[in-house]
Amino acid sequence: MELEQAKQQFIQTWGNFGTQWGINRSMAQVHALLIVSDSPLCTEDIMERLSISRGNANMNIRELTNWNLIYKESIAGDRKEYFRAEKDMWEVAKRIVKERKRRELEPLQQHLAELKKVEQSYESISFVATIENIERLVSRLDSLSGTLMKADEHVFFGKILNLFK
Amino acid sequence: MELEQAKQQFIQTWGNFGTQWGINRSMAQVHALLIVSDSPLCTEDIMERLSISRGNANMNIRELTNWNLIYKESIAGDRKEYFRAEKDMWEVAKRIVKERKRRELEPLQQHLAELKKVEQSYESISFVATIENIERLVSRLDSLSGTLMKADEHVFFGKILNLFK
């Protein structure tokens, strides 16, 4: 397979993978494109390479910036903004986890806490127990993600794997 | 808040949460309904409680069954099929992880392996390095999920948390 072909394929694969996780295809594809690009790209470049509109490119670039997955980079003598991706994939994973935690786990925890305020009764006992069960799970995922964030990659996995062998 | 109201709210919340993770709203809602239901429910019950069509109910019940998140249950003297949900949320988490691993991580690993077959050249070096970086990440997620699956809840989190304090 040729290099350009392989990159194209990767962009496709990453896009599909994204949609399965609630990330829209274009966003995942812009991300993939920047990951496999050796030099920073501007909006025009991205529009061309992915055949998407300016609006679409702009919106997803912004969103990826919010997720801390890509950075602005200026090129001397050019007034356009260029973008490059974080290429350390462990770092990428950590940032995605961090962001989803903030955007989803935390709000979910609040919702669950609200639900426990249901009026007490014989019938509500098992409901509250279930909610508490979920709270426990969520707070565990939460600590796990916190741990993940702080842990150095090598040390973390080394210890995990040793723990259970 | 009243119990029925709280259950309704939970179903809503679980549904929204699902959509953010690539699971369709109805499926998440059927799941939620069964989680908070004290007795097993049949298709009719589910249709009514969620105001969804027979086809929709049937399809999502089947899908939840494939994910091992709900079970068929028969009620003596009734010829309809009834369903109940696994209520141990740790178990639920493990099954979701197991299923997503099988459906997504494994195919992704195959794709990545393919991409490494790109023809060697000066330009392809960094591409292959990136792919290998991703492979490493994926195989780590893979072991982590494997570990998760076998680990007892308490032991697992106890050890994790001790590790990093």
Next chain:
DNA sequence: ATGTATTTTCAATTATTATTGAAAATATTG
């Protein structure tokens, strides 16, 4: 300040995904 390049916004459109519901298939009963 004026003109030009660049970025952003957002209503309209298109594409995708989910849902319906009636018909077909299957299972169960007497």
Next chain:
DNA sequence: CAATATTTTCAATAATAATTGAAAATACAT
């Protein structure tokens, strides 16, 4: 084996989400 209950399928429809593109806003240079 009918008759009936139940489940499944799937083409049509509806709902949702993504995308476009041109206009507005902003940033920059002279």
